[in-house]
Amino acid sequence: MELALSDVRGHSLDLNGIGHAFGATVALDEINLTVAAGELIALLGPSGCGKTTMLQIIAGFLRPSKGEVRFDGARVEHIPANRRRIGMVFQNYALFPHLTVFENVAYGLRARKTANAEVTAKVEQMLGLIQMAAFARRLPGELSGGQQQRVALARALAIDPGLVLLDEPFSALDKNLRLDMQIEIKSLLKTFGVTSIIVTHDQEEALSMADRIVVLNKGRIEQIDSPDALYDRPASLFISSFIGHTNLLRGTVTETDRVLLDAGPEIDLGRSVQRRRGTPVTISVRPENIAFGTERPGAIPVTIRTTVPLGAVSVTEGVTTSGEAVKISQARAAGIAKAQAGETAWLAITDTSRVSIFSTPVDDFTKHQQRSV
Amino acid sequence: MVPAGTNASRQLLPVIPLAVLFLAAFVLPLAALVLVSLFRDPQFSGLSLVQYLRFISDPFSLKVLSDTLWLGAEVALAALVLAYPLALVYVASGPFMRTLITFLIMLPLLTSTVVRTFAWIVILGRDGIINSAMLSLGLWQAPARLLYTWEGMVLALTQIQLPLMALPVINSLLRLDGNLTRAAEGLGASRARIFLTVILPLTLPGAIAGWLLVFAAAATAFITQTLVGGGRIILMPSYIYQQAVGVQDWPFSAALSLIFTLAVTGIVFAVGALSRRYLRGVDAA
Ligand SMILES: Nc1ncnc2c1ncn2[C@@H]1O[C@H](COP(=O)(O)OP(=O)(O)O)[C@@H](O)[C@H]1O
Ligand SMILES: [Mg+2]
Numbered sequence: 001m002e003l004a005l006s007d008v009r010g011h012s013l014d015l016n017g018i019g020h021a022f023g024a025t026v027a028l029d030e031i032n033l034t035v036a037a038g039e040l041i042a043l044l045g046p047s048g049c050g051k052t053t054m055l056q057i058i059a060g061f062l063r064p065s066k067g068e069v070r071f072d073g074a075r076v077e078h079i080p081a082n083r084r085r086i087g088m089v090f091q092n093y094a095l096f097p098h099l100t101v102f103e104n105v106a107y108g109l110r111a112r113k114t115a116n117a118e119v120t121a122k123v124e125q126m127l128g129l130i131q132m133a134a135f136a137r138r139l140p141g142e143l144s145g146g147q148q149q150r151v152a153l154a155r156a157l158a159i160d161p162g163l164v165l166l167d168e169p170f171s172a173l174d175k176n177l178r179l180d181m182q183i184e185i186k187s188l189l190k191t192f193g194v195t196s197i198i199v200t201h202d203q204e205e206a207l208s209m210a211d212r213i214v215v216l217n218k219g220r221i222e223q224i225d226s227p228d229a230l231y232d233r234p235a236s237l238f239i240s241s242f243i244g245h246t247n248l249l250r251g252t253v254t255e256t257d258r259v260l261l262d263a264g265p266e267i268d269l270g271r272s273v274q275r276r277r278g279t280p281v282t283i284s285v286r287p288e289n290i291a292f293g294t295e296r297p298g299a300i301p302v303t304i305r306t307t308v309p310l311g312a313v314s315v316t317e318g319v320t321t322s323g324e325a326v327k328i329s330q331a332r333a334a335g336i337a338k339a340q341a342g343e344t345a346w347l348a349i350t351d352t353s354r355v356s357i358f359s360t361p362v363d364d365f366t367k368h369q370q371r372s373v
Numbered sequence: 374m375v376p377a378g379t380n381a382s383r384q385l386l387p388v389i390p391l392a393v394l395f396l397a398a399f400v401l402p403l404a405a406l407v408l409v410s411l412f413r414d415p416q417f418s419g420l421s422l423v424q425y426l427r428f429i430s431d432p433f434s435l436k437v438l439s440d441t442l443w444l445g446a447e448v449a450l451a452a453l454v455l456a457y458p459l460a461l462v463y464v465a466s467g468p469f470m471r472t473l474i475t476f477l478i479m480l481p482l483l484t485s486t487v488v489r490t491f492a493w494i495v496i497l498g499r500d501g502i503i504n505s506a507m508l509s510l511g512l513w514q515a516p517a518r519l520l521y522t523w524e525g526m527v528l529a530l531t532q533i534q535l536p537l538m539a540l541p542v543i544n545s546l547l548r549l550d551g552n553l554t555r556a557a558e559g560l561g562a563s564r565a566r567i568f569l570t571v572i573l574p575l576t577l578p579g580a581i582a583g584w585l586l587v588f589a590a591a592a593t594a595f596i597t598q599t600l601v602g603g604g605r606i607i608l609m610p611s612y613i614y615q616q617a618v619g620v621q622d623w624p625f626s627a628a629l630s631l632i633f634t635l636a637v638t639g640i641v642f643a644v645g646a647l648s649r650r651y652l653r654g655v656d657a658a
Binding site for chain 1: 556557559561562566570575652
């Protein structure tokens with residue numbers, strides 16, 4: 001809907017079968033991705049999963065070991081970085097420390113031998129957009145983190161790029177400023193109508209900014225989906241715990257639509273779990289999909305450990321008889337009696353259609369995650 | 374409780390040998406030099422500033438000083454021009470090539486100046502490597518005069534002093550954030566533009582440090598200047614030697630030494646101060 005305000009001028013991007021290895025380290029493997037012109041994509045994944053490598057391949061700083069990169073359908077692997085017209089915002093901003101804010105933003109225009117009057121006009125326009133006109137003569141070292149970041153973005157956008165790549169642009173900012181900058185930068189990118197890829201390891205950032213999210217894990221794409229779909233229908237156990245908070249409970253399939261939890265009750269999922277009877281499974285239940293209830297079939301008994309008020313919601317943590325930790329998130333306003341530590345409570349799953357089922361046993365998954373982070 | 378004074382003097386204890394050495398080998402000789410330079414004549418017959426006036430009013434002496442400073446500047450500039458490509462290759466290389474380049478750069482430092490200088494005499498001499506090669510290839514009709522020339526001297530000094538330039542330049546290139554050159558490239562800059570607008574300005578502190586080291590080393594390189602430059606090129610080190618040992622005019626040679634020392638250190642400090650003043654935003658190290 002915001003797109004309607006401006007015309008789309010970005011490239012479309014295709015990655016076909018991209019793979020990259022640094023010596024024996026495989027950083028990327030079989031990456032297939034299509035990004036529509038004007039789309040804002042988040043590339044989400046834990047540290048070391050290959051996000052920066054992927055951006056460097058798109059930007060042309062790195063030649064992929066295999067696969068194709070296409071802008072608007074045309075292959076570009078042979079085109080050097082300085083002829084790709086890509087606006088890149090680096091993790092550490094990489095502003096030229098010896099040049100003023102004005103000269104930083106002007107850099108790409110001067111490199112293109114733009115006439116002086118045009119350079120001045122364009123830089124002033126960009127500085128106006130990011131509300132930094134008063135800082136034109138400052139050096140980057142004399143700016144705050146948020147200001148440096150805005151300058152880095154203005155410098156990238158000044159060359160009218162077909163594609164903007166942002167590598168963890170908010171990681172150096174403190175939390176309050178981060179949200180402001182996310183909103184500001186998203187609206188700037190959308191106003192420009194430029195195709196953008198924003199790299200992050202922060203799932204909230206990805207959920208709040210992107211049209212679609214690409215989840216990367218160990219050099220492979222795990223899922224490409226809208227923020228809602230990713231949250232409600234995670235394709236893997238990795239994603240279900242990487243995106244938002246979740247509770248993982250072990251169990252065994254008893255009927256086509258039933259799972260007997262190690263924590264006690266048998267849960268009716270209201271749909272086929274598509275696994276054979278006796279298969280060990282892990283179900284993923286979001287904290288806000290659990291409510292306190294009474295003792296009845298399907299309710300999970302837990303011993304309350306602690307309750308933490310977090311602004312609008314309060315999160316209660318309990319532990320099941322099988323020793324699994326469970327978090328329950330409730331709106332605080334409701335006049336529910338606060339569960340006391342040490343008490344036994346009965347938990348009910350509010351909406352079983354939003355429970356995800358995976359085959360991987362929790363223990364293996366936890367180990368694997370610890371290794372990869 | 375140990376009294377504070379005792380504590381402080383204990384901390385100073387380890388520096389005492391160095392302080393004694395500094396006093397004996399630098400401060401005392403310098404003081405002696407100042408004293409000797411103030412005598413009116415070689416017979417030490419009275420104090421006066423006449424030696425300094427003699428230097429200032431003598432065009433020959435002034436020319437020797439300016440030639441010497443110019444030699445230092447020229448050698449340092451030549452070394453700078455050679456050091457950048459070398460440093461860029463070094464930074465772009467893998468671990469093996471880096472070790473090899475480091476070894477090649479350090480090699481001259483591991484041999485004595487006399488040996489290196491004689492190697493240049495062998496290369497540049499009338500029957501030296503260059504002349505015999507050019508003659509046998511038929512490119513030259515007669516042996517060219519390479520040894521005992523200004524250019525030969527600059528060449529030899531440049532090679533001999535190159536490590537002093539290459540090491541600081543490599544060091545500042547290594548500390549340059551790779552994302553800065555990538556940012557420039559992504560913004561459309563050519564290699565030449567990236568070098569001139571990003572790499573050079575940001576590695577200037579290292580380049581200036583190297584330039585000053587080579588400048589001072591080349592201007593004062595008595596052995597190489599004398600052996601490769603020959604007797605006809607008179608520069609401050611050989612001039613001082615000649616006045617002291619040849620003419621036995623100790624007061625004048627002492628004055629020459631002090632003037633030369635002041636000129637070299639003055640230039641080093643002036644260039645250092647100017648670069649700190651003008652390199653805004655570049656972190657000098
Ligand atoms: N220049 C390099 N040389 C060798 N290995 C590298 C290089 N760059 C990245 N890697 C490796 O490739 C993997 C992916 O790195 P990267 O793309 O930087 O991850 P991310 O940006 O997601 O944190 C990591 O295992 C990293 O160690
Ligand atoms: Mg990274």
